[in-house]
Amino acid sequence: MPAPYDLNDENVVVIIGSGAGGGTLGNELAQKGVDVLILEAGPRLDYTDFVNDEWDSFAQLAWRDKRATGGGWRVSKDFPNLPAWIVKAVGGTTTHWAGASLRFQDHEFKTLTNYGKIEGANLLDWPITLADLEPYYDRAEDKLGVTRTHGIEGLPDDNNFKVMKAGADELGYKECHTGRMAINSAERDGRMACQQTGFCFQGCKWGAKWSTLYTEIPKGEATGKLEVRPDSMVLKIEHDDSGKVTNVVYADKDGKLQSQKARVVCVACNSIESPRLLLNSASNTFRDGLANSSGQVGKNYMRHTTGSVYAVFDKKVHMYRGTTMAGIIRDEARNDPSRGFVGGYELETLSLGLPFMAAFLNPGDWGRSFTTALDHYDSMAGMWIVGEDMPQEQNAVKLHAELKDEHGMPIPDVWFTDHPNDVAMRNHAYQQGIALYHAVGATRTMPTPPYPSTHNLGTNRMSENPRDGVVNRHGQTHDIKNLFVSDGSQFTTGGAENPTLTIVTLALRQADYIAQEMGARNI
Amino acid sequence: MVTIYTGKPGLSRRELLKRGSAAGALFVISGSAVLLSATESWALETSALKPETMATLIQMARDIYPHDQVPDRYYAIAVKSHDEQAGKDPAHKELIENGIADLDRRSGVGGYTGLGWEEDRVAVLRQIETTPFFQTVRGGLVVSLYNQKEVWPIFGYEGESYSKGGYIKRGFDDIEWL
Ligand SMILES: Cc1cc2nc3c(=O)[nH]c(=O)nc-3n(C[C@H](O)[C@H](O)[C@H](O)COP(=O)(O)OP(=O)(O)OC[C@H]3O[C@@H](n4cnc5c(N)ncnc54)[C@H](O)[C@@H]3O)c2cc1C
Numbered sequence: 001m002p003a004p005y006d007l008n009d010e011n012v013v014v015i016i017g018s019g020a021g022g023g024t025l026g027n028e029l030a031q032k033g034v035d036v037l038i039l040e041a042g043p044r045l046d047y048t049d050f051v052n053d054e055w056d057s058f059a060q061l062a063w064r065d066k067r068a069t070g071g072g073w074r075v076s077k078d079f080p081n082l083p084a085w086i087v088k089a090v091g092g093t094t095t096h097w098a099g100a101s102l103r104f105q106d107h108e109f110k111t112l113t114n115y116g117k118i119e120g121a122n123l124l125d126w127p128i129t130l131a132d133l134e135p136y137y138d139r140a141e142d143k144l145g146v147t148r149t150h151g152i153e154g155l156p157d158d159n160n161f162k163v164m165k166a167g168a169d170e171l172g173y174k175e176c177h178t179g180r181m182a183i184n185s186a187e188r189d190g191r192m193a194c195q196q197t198g199f200c201f202q203g204c205k206w207g208a209k210w211s212t213l214y215t216e217i218p219k220g221e222a223t224g225k226l227e228v229r230p231d232s233m234v235l236k237i238e239h240d241d242s243g244k245v246t247n248v249v250y251a252d253k254d255g256k257l258q259s260q261k262a263r264v265v266c267v268a269c270n271s272i273e274s275p276r277l278l279l280n281s282a283s284n285t286f287r288d289g290l291a292n293s294s295g296q297v298g299k300n301y302m303r304h305t306t307g308s309v310y311a312v313f314d315k316k317v318h319m320y321r322g323t324t325m326a327g328i329i330r331d332e333a334r335n336d337p338s339r340g341f342v343g344g345y346e347l348e349t350l351s352l353g354l355p356f357m358a359a360f361l362n363p364g365d366w367g368r369s370f371t372t373a374l375d376h377y378d379s380m381a382g383m384w385i386v387g388e389d390m391p392q393e394q395n396a397v398k399l400h401a402e403l404k405d406e407h408g409m410p411i412p413d414v415w416f417t418d419h420p421n422d423v424a425m426r427n428h429a430y431q432q433g434i435a436l437y438h439a440v441g442a443t444r445t446m447p448t449p450p451y452p453s454t455h456n457l458g459t460n461r462m463s464e465n466p467r468d469g470v471v472n473r474h475g476q477t478h479d480i481k482n483l484f485v486s487d488g489s490q491f492t493t494g495g496a497e498n499p500t501l502t503i504v505t506l507a508l509r510q511a512d513y514i515a516q517e518m519g520a521r522n523i
Numbered sequence: 524m525v526t527i528y529t530g531k532p533g534l535s536r537r538e539l540l541k542r543g544s545a546a547g548a549l550f551v552i553s554g555s556a557v558l559l560s561a562t563e564s565w566a567l568e569t570s571a572l573k574p575e576t577m578a579t580l581i582q583m584a585r586d587i588y589p590h591d592q593v594p595d596r597y598y599a600i601a602v603k604s605h606d607e608q609a610g611k612d613p614a615h616k617e618l619i620e621n622g623i624a625d626l627d628r629r630s631g632v633g634g635y636t637g638l639g640w641e642e643d644r645v646a647v648l649r650q651i652e653t654t655p656f657f658q659t660v661r662g663g664l665v666v667s668l669y670n671q672k673e674v675w676p677i678f679g680y681e682g683e684s685y686s687k688g689g690y691i692k693r694g695f696d697d698i699e700w701l
């Protein structure tokens with residue numbers, strides 16, 4: 001039933017990327033009767049193809065094309081070609097994601113107003129508010145089946161959560177539960193309940209966790225208005241003399257270049273590839289890249305202030321059994337500058353299998369101090385810190401000056417250095433995590449450095465004034481009316497919350513706007 | 524509830540050879556340098572590297588990621604790929620042979636494996652930890668050691684769980700001591 005579109009079809013909306021943003025937008029537009037083609041760089045798998053094995057799954061799904069990285073962050077030294085952990089496959093990173101689905105807080109849409117000017121930070125208020133998004137958040141939560149919303153029951157307490165909860169009680173934290181998760185606690189929307197297999201990061205083989213791969217995309221295809229073309233890596237977006245985009249150039253599964261016409265183009269490649277594509281689409285008219293009159297394309301790269309705390313106990317925990325991230329403490333998410341930093345953070349349960357624990361616990365470390373920690377793998381509990389980081393202009397995705405990929409496209413070079421506010425927040429969170437685990441009898445705690453970025457944000461940010469950012473309040477580029485950005489690169493600032501629910505929410509809102517503007521023949 | 528282990532207890536020699544070095548003139552050494560028990564001397568069969576080099580590499584692997592409860596054969600499997608790669612790539616062979624020769628030189632008369640205490644061997648490793656040789660060995664090892672399914676039960680990691688129906692009825696919430 002999926003619609004196949006001709007390369008010369010000028011009426012089709014072309015979405016680049018099939019993840020949280022692109023997959024959702026594609027389905028929404030198709031439901032409204034709009035002709036939609038999603039071009040996706042990666043292959044199409046079925047969820048039954050996923051593997052319960054960390055490295056094999058990484059090889060199956062992760063984006064492994066070469067990337068470069070620099071700046072003061074430790075990831076650039078430990079993983080010089082892997083600044084980010086994201087997916088190249090139909091469904092995008094919603095195949096790997098853990099499912100934590102939180103709304104932004106009101107104050108996080110107005111950081112410049114609420115935090116004030118902060119040296120070295122490029123803070124800006126969003127051009128939209130929580131109130132603007134609330135109806136769409138509602139729809140997004142319903143679509144994803146987020147637990148603890150719409151009367152959906154929470155997931156059950158697993159071992160790792162029970163340790164967190166006991167510690168949270170000791171510390172007097174009030175808001176601690178098994179999370180708002182886009183994972184079925186009971187059968188819903190044709191998908192079964194979580195079976196506690198513990199491989200959420202490797203793709204859910206039961207389909208219990210929401211992913212565009214087996215929700216939005218097949219639903220869109222069923223309308224006969226959506227085609228998903230896998231193994232199609234877009235290299236360039238082209239425009240006419242009037243400055244409207246007209247077509248995209250992509251490498252097909254055989255590496256052959258194809259040109260696909262488009263009425264509207266929506267970029268949803270995640271925050272490293274989206275600016276890379278816009279920058280690589282520079283032309284005589286747009287010498288600094290498409291939609292870049294502000295000079296902000298690729299700038300303000302954010303990745304959340306993260307880190308983990310693992311703790312060893314004198315008794316077994318078996319943290320890897322059960323949902324990977326179904327546990328949260330929200331008490332520190334408020335903005336309370338008396339803690340020595342602006343913004344806030346969430347603490348969420350996290351477990352890694354032995355292979356990833358060895359690779360990420362303290363990258364590069366060796367010797368007994370390291371190995372005695374792993375010796376107690378089955379007596380470990382763990383949590384992840386996710387907090388708001390400061391946008392900084394020099395934290396950026398650039399085109400590499402020399403290195404090119406197999407299609408001749410410059411590889412992305414990802415620069416990142418912590419802001420002092422990020423460091424202060426992380427240290428506070430480490431201290432709290434360590435105290436929490438000691439309160440329940442940990443014999444050893446390990447403040448673990450950030451992993452390659454799983455949350456990538458901000459590189460095509462939303463702004464009221466075209467001077468300050470790349471897109472307007474609908475994700476439409478300030479410079480080109482029929483060019484949109486539909487992923488997390490729109491974020492003006494990052495908030496303390498895991499970003500995907502907000503990416504989906506923005507996509508729902510954008511779909512309404514695109515359909516309306518197409519109907520009015522404005523685009 | 525108890526942990527259900529799934530891994531097989533150990534690897535047969537045949538299995539090891541399947542994963543280990545490519546077919547070629549295999550050469551078994553015996554004598555003083557052998558760290559492994561006689562029944563595990565297969566670990567020192569090499570096709571490109573010197574057997575002594577392999578023996579030192581195995582000791583070095585254990586000193587980098589020491590787990591006293593993990594038998595030598597898993598360290599041997601973890602470094603075996605260097606022999607294969609050395610067979611294909613002369614530059615790799617040189618990196619490993621020179622690196623080991625350097626380790627021996629720094630360790631005095633008896634060479635690296637002649638140093639009786641782990642502490643003394645680690646002191647030598649600390650001198651070279653920023654070299655490409657050390658980084659290559661360590662970087663490969665962190666995957667090749669901990670990614671062996673046979674090693675996981677030793678650490679209490681149960682691995683794949685889908686085929687057993689997940690942990691929903693197998694202890695996802697069985698913690699009792701809190
Ligand atoms: C291990 C892990 C756990 C996570 N857990 C959570 C969580 O619990 N909660 C949460 O909110 N978020 C989580 N995330 C983050 C979440 O997955 C992302 O925020 C989200 O998927 C981003 O959506 P996106 O649409 O921007 O990009 P993606 O979902 O990454 O989709 C982008 C797609 O575009 C494709 N693409 C890129 N370039 C091109 C091109 N040139 N041509 C064609 N296609 C292209 C890619 O192949 C990819 O499929 C997690 C991420 C990881 C890695």
Ligand code: SF4
Pocket residue numbers: 183193194195196197198199200201203204205206207208209322323324689
């Ligand atoms: S723990 Fe639940 S959500 Fe995670 S992979 Fe298993 S069944 Fe899916």
